[in-house]
Amino acid sequence: MHTSSSGNNPPVAINKKLLPLLPKVDECLLILQHKDQLETVPRNSQKKATRDYINSIRQNILKGDEVSSTDLEKENFIPGLVEYILEKQKKRFRRVINGTGVIIHTNLGRSILPSKTMETLYEAGNRYSNLEFDLNTGQRGSRYSLVEELLCELTGAEAGLVVNNNAAAVLIVLETLAKSREVIVSRGQLVEIGGSFRIPDIMKRSGASLVEVGATNRTHLRDYEQAITEDTGLLLKVHCSNYRIVGFTKEVPNEELVRLGQNHGIPVMEDLGSGCFVDLSHFGLMKEPTVQEVVASGVDVVTFSGDKLLGGPQAGIIVGRKKIIDKIKKNPLNRALRIDKFTLAGLESILRLYPDETTALKTIPTLAMIAMPLDLVNKRAQRILRRLRRDLKGKCTFSIIDSVSRVGGGAMPEQNLPSKALALESADVNVSTLERTLRSQDVAVIGRIEDNRLLLDLRTVADDEIALLHETLVRVLS
Numbered sequence: 001m002h003t004s005s006s007g008n009n010p011p012v013a014i015n016k017k018l019l020p021l022l023p024k025v026d027e028c029l030l031i032l033q034h035k036d037q038l039e040t041v042p043r044n045s046q047k048k049a050t051r052d053y054i055n056s057i058r059q060n061i062l063k064g065d066e067v068s069s070t071d072l073e074k075e076n077f078i079p080g081l082v083e084y085i086l087e088k089q090k091k092r093f094r095r096v097i098n099g100t101g102v103i104i105h106t107n108l109g110r111s112i113l114p115s116k117t118m119e120t121l122y123e124a125g126n127r128y129s130n131l132e133f134d135l136n137t138g139q140r141g142s143r144y145s146l147v148e149e150l151l152c153e154l155t156g157a158e159a160g161l162v163v164n165n166n167a168a169a170v171l172i173v174l175e176t177l178a179k180s181r182e183v184i185v186s187r188g189q190l191v192e193i194g195g196s197f198r199i200p201d202i203m204k205r206s207g208a209s210l211v212e213v214g215a216t217n218r219t220h221l222r223d224y225e226q227a228i229t230e231d232t233g234l235l236l237k238v239h240c241s242n243y244r245i246v247g248f249t250k251e252v253p254n255e256e257l258v259r260l261g262q263n264h265g266i267p268v269m270e271d272l273g274s275g276c277f278v279d280l281s282h283f284g285l286m287k288e289p290t291v292q293e294v295v296a297s298g299v300d301v302v303t304f305s306g307d308k309l310l311g312g313p314q315a316g317i318i319v320g321r322k323k324i325i326d327k328i329k330k331n332p333l334n335r336a337l338r339i340d341k342f343t344l345a346g347l348e349s350i351l352r353l354y355p356d357e358t359t360a361l362k363t364i365p366t367l368a369m370i371a372m373p374l375d376l377v378n379k380r381a382q383r384i385l386r387r388l389r390r391d392l393k394g395k396c397t398f399s400i401i402d403s404v405s406r407v408g409g410g411a412m413p414e415q416n417l418p419s420k421a422l423a424l425e426s427a428d429v430n431v432s433t434l435e436r437t438l439r440s441q442d443v444a445v446i447g448r449i450e451d452n453r454l455l456l457d458l459r460t461v462a463d464d465e466i467a468l469l470h471e472t473l474v475r476v477l478s
């Protein structure tokens with residue numbers, strides 16, 4: 001067998017002699033009883049953690065890692081164990097401060113909700129509700145009816161339905177309308193988004209077969225037309241959420257596709273991905289059709305996410321013709337993909353902010369961050385810069401630099417929102433150590449490293465987080 005990598009370590013055979021010296025679980029637990037820090041840690045959790053800890057040290061010994069007999073003496077062993085137990089007790093689901101500048105950051109929880117919505121969620125959780133109870137008739141009601149009317153009002157659609165997420169929405173529409181049938185899609189729209197959602201794969205799962213038409217950059221109406229057979233169940237458009245095809249390109253306008261579908265009695269679906277009710281081109285972003293516009297173009301069924309540009313909770317929203325939505329509602333899959341009461345309560349609260357666009361832009365954090373003018377981001381940046389320069393004089397160099405934020409969440413790819421970032425540079429602390437330390441705080445601070453500096457984009461840091469960010473930086477850097 002091999003010996004451990006550092007030269008003067010004993011070979012594994014000698015290491016094995018350490019095994020009998022390992023403290024026993026019961027001995028450790030007796031000592032832990034007197035540790036005040038562990039007072040609130042349940043005995044069962046202590047026992048499990050102690051067993052795991054001893055096991056991991058045993059593995060280290062067997063591997064030939066550097067472990068000495070003094071490491072295994074109680075007074076040296078117990079502090080490490082206590083630390084391990086406390087670490088295990090730490091909440092896994094943690095708050096982070098998003099200094100990445102990516103507004104809908106899928107890894108950091110996508111959209112964050114307005115405080116008003118959070119009040120609704122609280123009540124949905126700790127009180128009974130009319131989730132499936134019709135207060136007018138006193139009879140059983142449908143959970144979907146709570147948001148359907150609002151969805152129709154906002155999008156102009158005849159009917160609507162909400163499921164667990166947009167991937168589920170796409171799956172259930174395909175399964176309902178095109179199982180064992182063919183679905184025609186342009187080659188340029190065979191999207192893969194993060195978390196292994198791919199149009200061809202979801203299509204297979206739904207039991208529909210994919211018929212690709214056109215070329216990657218150009219698809220014509222005649223391509224769809226020539227592919228139609230008596231097995232065609234659906235014409236599908238998919239929004240190129242996270243990429244763009246530029247140059248010599250052609251997509252078929254919705255109106256033409258709808259006319260083609262109507263002529264053949266085939267429904268047309270558009271998976272919008274990050275559907276939005278507000279035209280964001282006023283904020284320097286490319287014009288993308290809103291959900292209302294897509295519905296108005298005559299498309300029969302439209303799907304989009306609740307927690308992307310809509311700025312609400314995770315959900316998949318389906319709007320369209322009543323005949324189709326009714327069919328989807330009756331699909332047994334619907335029960336498996338149904339949304340919970342928190343989502344419904346949260347979604348209703350978000351949708352109620354939309355009839356007045358100014359209110360939506362001001363109160364829905366995702367939209368507010370997109371709409372925030374650069375000079376306000378800069379003011380925020382200057383505020384924290386002043387405080388840090390005052391409190392960490394000589395410990396670290398701070399500056400405010402130009403940065404670019406992104407919408408994220410597979411929306412508006414390749415489009416930049418001008419922003420400002422706090423740049424940190426320390427002569428004493430290596431930048432990747434600094435990044436790691438900030439990431440390991442109780443409220444983690446997430447930034448990015450560029451040119452040997454740590455950058456924190458301030459578009460995605462809320463005003464009421466500046467104090468906490470400042471406090472964390474001072475603690476870590478002083």
Ligand SMILES: *Cc1c(COP(=O)(O)O)cnc(C)c1O
Nearest residue numbers: 165166167241272273274305410
């Ligand atoms: C994001 C996205 C989905 C999946 O939506 P989730 O809400 O993440 O399940 C599906 N289709 C497109 C085009 C998307 O952009």
